[in-house]
Amino acid sequence: MKLLVLAFTTALLAAGPPLASEVENPLQPSPLWDDLRASILGTDEEPRIDPSILLLDAPQRADNPALVPVHVTQPDGAPAIAALTLVIDGNPAPVAAEFTFGQALMPLDFEVRVRVDTYSDLRAIATLEDGSKVMAGRYVKASGGCAAPAGKSMDEVRATMGEMRFRKADEEGRSIGTLMIRHPNFSGLQRDQLTLLTIPAEFIQTLAVRQDDAELFTMSAGISISEDPVFRFAYEPGSGPVMVHAADTDGRVWDQSF
Template sequence: MKLLRDLITAALIAGAYPAAVSAGVSAIDGSEPERQARWQEISAHIFGDRPIEAGGDLITIEAPTRAQDPALVPITVKVLRKDEVRAVHLVIDDNPSPYAAKISFGPAGDPSEIKLRVRVNDYTNVHAVAETSDGKLYQTRIFVKASGGCTAPIGVSDAEALKDVGRMKMKFGDRDHPKEATLMIRHPNFSGMQMNQVTRLHTSARYLDRIRISYGEETVFELTGDISLSSDPVIGFTYAQSEQGEFTIHARDTRGASWEQSFAVPARMNE
C-alpha cells in the first residue's frame, strides 16, 4: 500500500499519467497511531528533520467534519500572531499527493486568514503548518470525512472545462472588512485521476502550480499548488496595505501556460 501510494504521488508531482488510478488505493481508515505514523512520514518528506511543535496558540484550521462535496471542501486557516509567520503549508494526509499548497507571504501580505477550496480523496487528517520568520514550525489539524474528491469528474467536457481558462475575477471586502479580498481563477485543475465522461479515458493532469499576488510593487503572497486545489480555485485572503492601489495576479499551470491580470482596489475601501 505504501509503495503504491508513493508511486502515484511521485507520478502526479512529475505531471505523469497516473496509470495506477484504478489499482485499488483506499483510505487509511485505521487508528490514530496509524494516522500519526502517516503524518510522520509525510512531514519528514516535506520538512526533513525539522521539529514541528503544536501550534494551538498560533494557527487554527476550520473545515466541515463531513464534506458535502469532496471536490469542493472549504478550508479556512487563521494565524493568530500574524507578524511572526512567513509561510503556511497545507497538507491533506491521505490524498494521493498530500502536499496541497504552500503560501509564502511578502511585505504586503497578512497571514491572518486565508480561505481555499480543496479536494479530499479519503477520510483524512488535514494539517496546517505555520512557518515563523525564524524558521520554526507549528502545526494544527482537523479530521475531514470525504471520499473521491481527486477522482470526481469535472461535470463537463474537457474542452468546456478549459473554455476561458485563466480568466480572473476579484471581490473586495466592505467597509467593515476593508483589507479582505477574494480571487477567482478559471481553471479545471485536472488532477490526472478524473475520467472523461465522453471518451471514458483519464484526462491528463494539468493544474495551477504557481499563483503570485502583488499589491503595487510588493508581494502579498505566492502560492505553490498541487492537484488538491479544486477546479476554478477561489482564494480568500487578507492583505496589509491601506492606501489606494492595484492588485496584479500572475498565474501559471503545469503545461507552461501563464496569465496576468490587474485589479484596482475600489475607492470606498480606503475611505
C-alpha cells in the same frame, strides 16, 4: 442563576482559542504522517500545536470532497507567518500547496478549497519569521475528491480557462480580497465522462499576487487544489492595482490586474 450563567460564559470567552482536543474534528494519529513528516519537513521533529499562533478550520464531514473549504487564521497579536505548507495526509500527492505571505496579510486570514481523496488529517504547517514551525489541523471525512468528475464540459473548460475575477469588500474592520481563477485543475485521476479516458494532469502550478510591487501571497501547488480555485484573504490594501500572475503545468501563463 442568571449571574452564574453570565460568569460561566465570560470565563469561556476569556479562555482564548479552543485547544486541538476541544474542536469537533481534531487531528488523529496518522501512520501516513509519521512516514511523510521527514520528507516534507526535513526533520522527524513534530511541529508544535499552538492555537495562540495558528488555527485551521475545515468541515468534519465534507459536503463535496472535491470542494473542501480550508480556513487558516491567526489571532490578533500572533507572530507573522513567512510560509505555510498545506498537507492532506491521505491524498495521492499529500502536499496540496506551499504558500508564502507578505506583511499585508498579517495576521493571517486565508481560505482556499481543496480535494480530499480519503478520510484524512488535513494540516497546515507554518514557518514563522524566526524559522520555527507551528502546526494546526483537522480530521476530515471525505472520499473520492481527487477523482471526482469535472463540473463543466471540456468545451467550456477550454473556452474559459484562465479567466479571473477579483472583488474587495470590508468585513469587521479588515479588507477582504477574493480571487477566482477559471481552471479545471485536472488531477490526473479523473475520467472524461464521454470517452471514459483518463484526463492527464493539468493544473495551476504557480500563482503570485502582488500590490504596489509588494507580495500579497504566492502559491506553488499540486493536484489537490480544487477546480476553479478561489482564494479569500484579509489584507491591508495598497493604492495600486492588484496584480495576478498564474502559470499552469502545460506552460500557459495568465496575467491580469484589478
